[in-house]
Amino acid sequence: MKKKKTTHTICFANNKGGSGKSTTCANLGSALAAMGRKVLLVDGDMQLNLSLSFLDEEEVLALAAGGKNLYTAVTQEKELSEFIVPGVQKNIDLIPSSTLMSQIEMDLFPKWQREFILSKLISGIKESGVYDYILIDAPPTLGGWVMNILIASDYVIVPVEATPWGLFGLANMFEFIGKIRQMAPGLSILGVLITKVDERKNYYHQTAQTLRELDDIRVFDNVIHVDSAIEWAQDASSTVVVYKRSARSAKEYLNLAKEVDQLCQ
Ligand SMILES: Nc1ncnc2c1ncn2[C@@H]1O[C@H](COP(=O)(O)OP(=O)(O)O)[C@@H](O)[C@H]1O
Numbered sequence: 001m002k003k004k005k006t007t008h009t010i011c012f013a014n015n016k017g018g019s020g021k022s023t024t025c026a027n028l029g030s031a032l033a034a035m036g037r038k039v040l041l042v043d044g045d046m047q048l049n050l051s052l053s054f055l056d057e058e059e060v061l062a063l064a065a066g067g068k069n070l071y072t073a074v075t076q077e078k079e080l081s082e083f084i085v086p087g088v089q090k091n092i093d094l095i096p097s098s099t100l101m102s103q104i105e106m107d108l109f110p111k112w113q114r115e116f117i118l119s120k121l122i123s124g125i126k127e128s129g130v131y132d133y134i135l136i137d138a139p140p141t142l143g144g145w146v147m148n149i150l151i152a153s154d155y156v157i158v159p160v161e162a163t164p165w166g167l168f169g170l171a172n173m174f175e176f177i178g179k180i181r182q183m184a185p186g187l188s189i190l191g192v193l194i195t196k197v198d199e200r201k202n203y204y205h206q207t208a209q210t211l212r213e214l215d216d217i218r219v220f221d222n223v224i225h226v227d228s229a230i231e232w233a234q235d236a237s238s239t240v241v242v243y244k245r246s247a248r249s250a251k252e253y254l255n256l257a258k259e260v261d262q263l264c265q
């Protein structure tokens, strides 16, 4: 009998928008898939950015309207495997999002054990051992829905933008994760990823130093530089790893994938 895979579930969270969560979720997924890992991507944000990294707008809106999306799964409390769009890239399946995600907090409010709903609905896929990685993109908030995403995960990666405001609010984020770990002791911070690096700006070096001095929190060796190829890839509903493998950011995400894969063994 074929040996089952251990499935590692990683989410991407930071309450600051624009820190590179969706870009990292899509590109790390693409890079892990390029290494031969089998990946499921789960889009937890109403902005649909992760879905739009693999499908064009028309396809995403059709899936949202047709109910094949995470919002429908969670609000109707259905097993997630029914909502998978297979083969959006080689070795990658996707559960898309819906713009209705904007009201998920209200929908969750009356539900029994509402913080644990996603964790329950995803457990069948985890136990099936089909995937090496499940990567979940989170919205830039710190409410009950992000709590669901964190509780459903083994690890969280915190992307931080290397700008003066990038560090703002990070302490709240770590405090929030700390509280959730009391409910879900299996959750750990895999690391902080410094994104949108521009070496010419002194501030980058200061941000990196401040982060590397934090006790008990790993900062990934690999950082991601500012690279317009990322935006070109997004414009083409793709990831830079597939769209332009020679780009600096593609190589950086491929190296990050190796780092993450080693840490998860
Ligand atoms: N390394 C990068 N170089 C250039 N642009 C980037 C890079 N990473 C992200 N971006 C751009 O920054 C914006 C915010 O990134 P995104 O991943 O959507 O952040 P978040 O999901 O945290 O809100 C997007 O427009 C994206 O195209």
Ligand SMILES: [Mg+2]
Binding pocket: 021, 022, 023, 045, 047, 049, 138, 139
């Ligand atoms: Mg996002």
